[in-house]
Amino acid sequence: MATEIITVAVNTPAHSKLKEFFVDQLQDIFWAEKKLIKSLEKLKDSATTIRLKESFKDHLKETRQHVERLEEVFALINEKADEKKCKAMAGIIDEGDDIISETDKGSAQRDVGLIFAAQKAEHYEIATYGGLATLARTLGYIQVADILEKTLLEEKQADEMLTYIAENGINFAASQEPED
Secondary structure (H helix, E strand, C coil): CCCCCCCCCCCCCCCCHHHHHHHHHHHHHHHHHHHHHHHHHHHHCCCCCCHHHHHHHHHHHHHHHHHHHHHHHHHCCCCCCCCCHHHHHHHHHHHHHHHHHHCCCCCCCHHHHHHHHHHHHHHHHHHHHHHHHHHHHHCCCHHHHHHHHHHHHHHHHHHHHHHHHHHHHHHHHHHCCCCC
């Protein structure tokens, strides 16, 4: 039996629990995006292959735009653009730092690890932006949902590019590196 999904636009009160949660999650991803700007610089500088360095450089440029979009979103919903520490992203960034310190500079193994770290961040962002876009629509913030969905698409494309880079050389190169 097929299940039908019904989408209902809700006229949510301006001070509802849902809006409170929505703003809280915006503050969380706002902090995360700002922190990722610094982290992507470090990943780019630590990458071995030119292709991976370029991917990080390109996504760094996009991430700066994501911060600007979030500032626009806060303005559109008449909220101050505040940030709240994102514990999940802080942990993912710490893992990335560990990968850099625990792998050999210039190795394909390091690039594999950097891709893993970056994809963990991308997957967190994909989940967050997808959820935020859905909540924005429920709250009646159609323009905000469109902005969030644009960022969601870019996060998915970044994830796909990282997979492509891994599958087209880096994973194989790492498999050929001898153990210590």
